[in-house]
Amino acid sequence: MTELRRLWILFRPYRGWMLLGTLAAILTLIANVTLMAAAGWFLTAMAAAGIAGVAMNYFTPAALIRGSAMIRTAGRYGERLVNHEATFRLIASLRVWFYRHLEPLAPARLQQYHSGDLLSRIRADIDALDNLYVRVLVPVVVANISILLFTVFLLFYHPLLAISGLSFLIVAGVGLPIWSQLRGQAPGQRIAEDEGTLRTAVVDGVQGMAELTLYGATERQAQRIDGLSRRLVADQSRLSSDHGLTQAAVGLCASLSLWVLLWLAIPMVHDGTILPPQLAMLALFTLASFEAVAPLPQAFQLLGRTLAAARRLFAIVDTQPAVPAPSGASPMPRGFDVEIANVSFSYPEANKPALSEISLRVPEGGRAAVIGATGSGKSTLFNLLLRFWAPSAGTIRVGGKDILDFHGDDLRRHIAVVSQHTYLFDATIRENLLIANPEASQGSLEAACRVAQIHDFISELPDGYDTWVGETGVRLSGGQGRRIAVARALLKDAPILLLDEPTEGLDAATERDLMQALGKLMAGRTVLLITHRPAGLDWVDQVLVLDQGRELARGDASVVPKATAATLLAVGPKIAAKTSQ
């Protein structure tokens, strides 16, 4: 139940709203029960007065009935208004709370989660938490207070009536919810998990549509999605039929309670303990009082789903970032040289280190290339430089300061990255550029795009910079996407530049043009280039050759020949040619 306690703490800012919503709900319920009871009394009293031919004051009961009806309507409206407002505020703040915890975990700690699963947590799981407030907390409080009031009211007439009413209310308001919760626990948990899995499968199916079609696997994927959704529907329909059963059971309890009340109260009318109009009033009062407990079985049935959702959210929120934030403010680097000193690193659960005792110093304004075959640890080195992971041993310094002493955002403010995987958002070209510098003017955007050699292309588009690039930039070619990345890096204007195979996958002519653009970008910056291809090696002062995470050679391009034949083969013919010189 620690989830409940933690959720209660999260709900703290909305407790005022909750109190207001609960009071409105109690008022509505009392008004409704009063309306029914007073109507029962009034009709019977009027009939009795008519038969006896005596006059009676009907103004007071009529006013009570009208007043109750008005309070009931206004109360219901107020309760909906307050509770909806509180729910929306709560959900909005929970989304922000969750996102704040999610952000520091990217990318290292989130690699084990699929984006579809994360989406499911942000949307469906957070939505499920509002159940706790509207469908559990408010009805439980309302039921407890109302049952107490109703029992006291019955006590005024006879303790036996109070005991009988209370007993049936307890069966409907405690027994049925417990049964409901036990029955709902397993399917509720499965629903929370299956919703995430289903979303993941659908996202995979849509994003991998081309591959699935190519390999004739669409049917299999469709069957998988169908299987998951059948399981989900089966659990949902089990919950629905349980809900139907409990509603019928609440109705049965109300009817039994009425019969028992009549059985107990009719003799009391005979012996004059209560008057005939009071019998009608008590009968309708008993029936109406079950409105207080009717929502409870469903509330407790949903508790399983709600707690499972809370557990899935807390699992992420409780994850520690791969690199903890320092306690103090980030230091001011003395310059922008980069020093990698004896750095080793292993990914969690990996059986061998991705990097072992790597050292490299790039002076401010200097340029170095890290070269090596696939899997040699180049990207890992960048991940460490960007502080996404922390070295297992050794230190990385920027301007003489250990990068672990920086807050992630402060460090990354000094670094621009151009990589082979440029993520383009489903937005306009302008918006995709402004992400690097939201303050940039149209003039700066165009200047950056001119240097990146993409301005002419953009200008020829019918909507120019306002052209929509589509999801993941599908409406741009690989080379055009890479140029947008160069323009972004120019707009960011950071003193350190990381180039992660920026020309990978481009044809020779595009590669040449892009290298020209990159040449301008590199000017005056500390540059680290990672590559397993020869392009760009002419631009650097020193090269570090990696082989399976170890340093194979280091120095200027002339050290490359010292590398093994296998690595040279992997890094490309140009290096091989240099080797033979």
Ligand SMILES: Nc1ncnc2c1ncn2[C@@H]1O[C@H](COP(=O)(O)OP(=O)(O)OP(=O)(O)O)[C@@H](O)[C@H]1O
């Ligand atoms: N997130 C990760 N979790 C676990 N192991 C990883 C992870 N990323 C990389 N590795 C492993 O670390 C080693 C180095 O990978 P890395 O991506 O740094 O190589 P690389 O030289 O950049 O390769 P490529 O040129 O193909 O991009 C590989 O054995 C790889 O399987």
